[in-house]
Amino acid sequence: MGARALEFLTMVAARSGEVRGATWSEIDLGRALWVIPAQRMKMKKEHRVPLPRAAVALLEALPRMDGAELVFPAPRGGMLSDMTLSATMRRIHTADLENGGPGYLDRVSKSPAVPHGLRSTFRDWVADRTRYPGEMAEVALAHRISNATEAAYRRGDMIEKRRGMMGDWVAFLSRHSATGSAALNLPSPA
Secondary structure, rough: OOHHHHHHHHHHHHHHHHOOOEEEHHHEOOOEEEEEEEOOOOOOOOOEEEEOOHHHHHHHHHHOOOOOEEOOOOOOOOOOOOOHHHHHHHHHHHHHHOOOOOEEOOOOOEEEEOOOOOHHHHHHHHHHOOOOOOHHHHHOOOOOOHHHHHHHHOOOOHHHHHHHHHHHHHHHHHHHOOOOOOOOOOOOOO
């Protein structure tokens, strides 16, 4: 379950706590949409996440535990720990090293990558490899708009434009996965 949660986190560029606390009632598979309520968000504002096809397929393939509302429940019930995702990433890194690969390292510190760093990787991908505007990435990451005037007037969340961006992100990840490339320049959190 930890590996599936990490995979989902990567595809949607969400925070660990948002993914670990995700409930089936927040997800509309038919509309490919995840609506995270304000009380579960860092900025205390509802966040709509367009789900790429691969994320929907991952969710559809998950077993549903009787009486469990969590999408990614821990083996003994309740929410997965943050350490579960970190440990999963460490195992992926170690397995790549054991198979002769470079592992998954922060490009600056050379330390093994961590789950939160995947959000930084997404942000770098938008800035360096796409034509998507930076503010669209900031909305996708549920970051606060730093310009007070813009924040006062922005009412939309660019959901349909972000849907295309997230689909392109998953396609980018798939290309690197298919080639066996571990060189995604994964950053660690600041």
